[in-house]
Amino acid sequence: MVRTELKVKAPEGTEIRESETLTQWDIPNLVFTVETDERGLSVHIHAVWVPSRLRGKGIGTAMLKALEEAVAQAGGGVIWGEAFPYTEGKGATYREVRELIRWWEKRGYEPQEDLSLLKDAYREQAKKWDMNPSEIQLGYDEVAHLTWFEKEIPETD
Numbered sequence: 001m002v003r004t005e006l007k008v009k010a011p012e013g014t015e016i017r018e019s020e021t022l023t024q025w026d027i028p029n030l031v032f033t034v035e036t037d038e039r040g041l042s043v044h045i046h047a048v049w050v051p052s053r054l055r056g057k058g059i060g061t062a063m064l065k066a067l068e069e070a071v072a073q074a075g076g077g078v079i080w081g082e083a084f085p086y087t088e089g090k091g092a093t094y095r096e097v098r099e100l101i102r103w104w105e106k107r108g109y110e111p112q113e114d115l116s117l118l119k120d121a122y123r124e125q126a127k128k129w130d131m132n133p134s135e136i137q138l139g140y141d142e143v144a145h146l147t148w149f150e151k152e153i154p155e156t157d
């Protein structure tokens with residue numbers, strides 16, 4: 001893998017950065033890193049964040065589109081990441097994770113693992129703790145390897 005730069009024009013009122021950390025939570029952010037491999041650019045999304053008051057207006061989708069366009073113009077490649085909702089360390093229920101996976105799927109990002117494994121992870125934990133599976137909250141480290149997705153981005157002509 002070779003580190004590369006990618007210039008992305010952020011939609012108005014949003015910030016798109018190549019970085020590992022989110023520092024500004026009051027404006028919509030998309031944070032990624034980009035490398036190259038045999039398929040072209042390999043773009044890892046670390047975070048997509050839209051402040052709650054601005055959600056449901058197409059901002060998250062617009063930031064992804066801007067990133068996809070930049071990747072296509074830079075020769076194409078793959079955008080990937082892990083679907084996990086921000087819950088301030090409280091973990092997330094199966095339903096919350098599944099809903100977020102659907103959000104990504106609707107935008108063309110395909111889950112790379114059999115999603116029945118995700119359900120099994122929640123069931124197993126529920127059994128251990130003698131709880132209802134729908135009440136179980138698992139952390140990023142426990143499920144992210146089961147929720148990763150990717151989308152291939154062809155080069156624009």
Ligand SMILES: CC(C)(COP(=O)(O)OP(=O)(O)OC[C@H]1O[C@@H](n2cnc3c(N)ncnc32)[C@H](O)[C@@H]1OP(=O)(O)O)[C@@H](O)C(=O)NCCC(=O)NCCS
Nearest residue numbers: 048049050055056057058059060061082083084085086106
């Ligand atoms: C996931 C997230 C980035 C989506 O951003 P957004 O700008 O609200 O999304 P869009 O408006 O582009 O997409 C609209 C979809 O969001 C859903 N939505 C609407 N209001 C919402 C709300 N208040 N909260 C969450 N999702 C909402 C809509 O149902 C719509 O779904 P549809 O595509 O089935 O119609 C945003 O909810 C967010 O920042 N969540 C917290 C951070 C997080 O968990 N990020 C995911 C990391 S993988």
